[in-house]
Amino acid sequence: MSTAVPGTTVRSRWTPERLVLGCDYNPEQWDPAIWDEDVALMREAGVSLVAVNIFGWSDVEPAEGRFDFRRLDAVVDLLHANGIGVNLGTGTASPPPWLSTAYPETLPVMADGTTRWPGGRQHWCPSSPVFRARALALVDAVARRYGDHPAVQLWHVSNELGCHNSLCFCDVSAAAFRRWLEDRYTSVDALNRAWGTAFWSQRYTDWAEVLPPRSTISLPNPTRTLDFHRFSSDELLGYYRAEAEVIRRHSTVPVTTNFMVTAHQRDMDYWAWAPEMDVVANDHYLDHRLAEPAIELAFAADTTRGLAGGQPWLLMEHATSAVNWQPVNVAKAPGEMLRTSFSHLARGADGLCYFQWRASAQGAEKFHSALLPHAGTDTKVWRELLELSRVLHALPDVVGTTVRPEVALVFSYESWWAADGEGRPTTLVDYLQQVHAMYAALRTAGISVDVLAPGQSLDGYRLVVVPHLYLVRDAEAAVVERFVAEGGHALVTFFSGVVDEDDRVRLGGYPGAFRDLLGVVVEEVHPLPAGQVLRLDDGATASLWTEDLRTTTAKTVAHLAEGPLAGTPAVTRNQHGTGTAWYVGTHLDPDAAAALVRSVAVEAGATPCAGAGREVEVVRRAAENRSFLFVINHSEDAVEVPVRGHEVVTGADVGPLLQVPAGGVRVVREDGHR
Template structure:
């Protein structure tokens, strides 16, 4: 049954956390309940990794500790986000059934000792996991403290792609359901190349590591299968839960720069609430801009409705090469950026910093140093601010521009055989998003094929793989008067990863009024001069205009950026990697400049409220009238936002 995301099950803008109570003594539990009340925590996730405690030996269940902690949380007036406990298998399961362990693409097994040491397609793992879910759901399905069910945890974070025999069998079944006949499979994969033609589905293997470049269509289909396999696993747990409980069910997505294996557009209909985990990634050139992008994409997955941040950090994480602490004030800025872009709950991993284990240096709401710390005081400040913003809950974000995002294009772009390994899908998406953000434009991030009629403009970065129907959605939108900006390496292949013949950019040739005869990528560090004096990198192509006009040329006069009148609308083609200022200039023509954005300032409207987020080192002024909710002060004409702070104004006419 298809489901629509429902309201986030908290009051106002909620504050929550993960609580790994099993790491602490009962005396600490009681201390933590008092501290959670002090901090204003309203939602606690428990039993996320509880399998080995709840079922210490096969078929032997012990709910003593879980019963007690649920009772304490309920007595404290806090609601529960209850994990099913299945995220990682207990040691007894992998010892008795080593066949559940996942296999990497080089054919080697991945062993216990970390987490998620299980194959998503393993029937043995599923049998044991669902048996646990049945017990947990039957016991707690109607508990008055239960607000939400949390299926597994970060599904596919480590084990999304499994190449074992169980995965191979499931892959063949998936392929037969998708294609019907092996002849159709051969056509879709282009197996005439390199003598790869199959005579039977039983001959198909997962795309394990090979001596040469692997079949790119097979790689994309294996990504699709793997995403579907994890979704099918989620559905299996949810089906068990629904036999015992009416509480909403979800799992935590990972809309973030380093996780790409789930096509979450295909998952959303099965979620009662859209939830995301997000941590600042300091391996990126602009982690704060990526935070905003991830929040907007999560809102897109929620269909524009509010969503919840299931996990984030108060400070440093534990898994990057350099795990940086947050600067004073950054915790509040980061959290309110998510709220500005649609979050109705901010939850942290975790409540109390662990003393042992792989994540013992991961920050928490209550740090190792305890309460007499700047971090604890910032947690209390955030709690007070979230409480003051309660009236915003349920409101939607105002956006008049769309950005098209595709996990399938990500898979197809970043494959093994491509014209340039410097063309990376997410980098092109982030470049377009940053340009919009710095123009002050709030964008809805939408799936390929989405209805674009509500928007004044649409940006289509690097949509390499696109179907005829998805192409038509963009083409018809422009014909009817819309404005579109499409960037290079778009429209090149169909969903079977088959090149669209007749010249690039394939599916978008007529819309853009151009034909490219040949790609001409650049070497690392190589630049080309533009006629305007700018520079471009990474990519060029041998482009000629059919009906388009040249907006920007290379120094030799050949087209680099074009614009085409198509029906009642306009379509721009950016055929090279422009520097940020030049890309902004192109988007300014199509989308406009709100005059309110910069790399250090974000201004976002949510309902009747305007968020002004100052990431910079200087005070700023913003023209507005209303009541400011963080300070509780009236604002008449102009709002002062000190450096590094956030202000939220309920606007008045």
């Protein structure tokens, strides 16, 4: 039995003694005769943490109420006997066939009223009390059995919560949505005011009239849709809390779940989720549907560190090579596994884990890469794994070090939901595209970044970048205003500050909440058609978006030189208190954006990382008594970076310049901290 006191909730933070190399393991897919070979190879590769029972529900509970732990017992004991820690899944991610057969009301329903059936995974409604009761019964059985097992180092709630079932529109979800709304607004009159239901005769007189934003024949109410996103994120977070509470009755081991801070997952507001985690963990896979996947990876890693409050975090899943779910599943080039893994490590990860250990022989993910490929150990992937392991084991004192940027970038899930709603000025502009554009500009300028939620403290930063923050609360905007008034610098881009938390336009001209701070008024937006490019009078070019903008107290830095708004300010600079606020009223070309960001950052006193650029990452992790410089060269040319110290990958002392070959990774334990 567990040493935890029944009925109590115990919180324990995850603090590894050394960098973790880990993986998912699905032994239920393999004959037990293979398990010993697997564990021996794990030891050879230096694997120290293995996630098991992630999708084990049908194996552990083959029929309702009948539990069989024999296989899981054997695997957990085998890993422990070989000195490998266990990241133990609760097994609830994918219900077994018996559950939906007995309880079809647990299945999720889409906006068009169609049901999603078993045969894949995550086929459950987050609001279903029946699903929750059966899932928590499983969690209780697993936690009772393994709550004090010495192998268990981490508890893994479900898996990628909301990856496929974040939004459910069934009648059970509708009732839960109404309860959530009653808690939020108290009265139907308050709901009507918040949602602006005077428009299109949508006024409600009773809670029973309110439905989720199911498919409509015209544009839906945008605030209802926004609130449904909020509700859905809260509903899944409530489910996480329920599992975690059961676990903590039986165990003092840290509890978490794997976030999906990626370009294709926007339905969970992880700023609200992060405080509930004993360690923030993330899953990330290179997305080759994007123009620059490595930049999106770096943004995701910086965002995950932001969710962790600047503290170390765990990369719960990534891939050794290709995935299986993109239109073209691109295999990683030689050396790319090391580069992508170390991009996460450089940005604060204290553990690098992969999906999965052994590539599946059957199932939907059989062509997803793994640590042990179908071709076995005589492979590029296996050799690169051994090299990665060697370098990780040479860096034990990286654990606990942090990244300390001088520049912050504000990122908001709520603004993402609202800005990309139907009926916006142009579908050619989307929120995350603009966030990525400014992040890429900062990276090209060699500037490390902390990603923060709206309203978080800006103390200690020199510059805050606020891209496309369409929705912002008064208190959140006031944080930026005070920061500038007290001597900070801010760079705000177009379509920011436009609406409040109810998606209600702030009257008087855009950029609404930031109008006085920036010293500008936008009378009307003028989106550009696809492919149209306009010159600015400073030599830059712009696309996608222009504005009929006039200055009040700001000075114009660049004007539009072409088009119907020629002569109109496009980039402005305003003194506010003892600080400076910049505004960009268009979508600048990448070189112009990087040049502007670098100029603004230098004026703010933020120091770019020497040698860094669009294809060269230079990131420092440090503590009081040690400092490590990570250099990741994604380019086809060798680069030089000024640094002195001991380089871990090659084992050589370096300085005053470090040579990094094309596609190479170097980690320098800097002089003075050896």
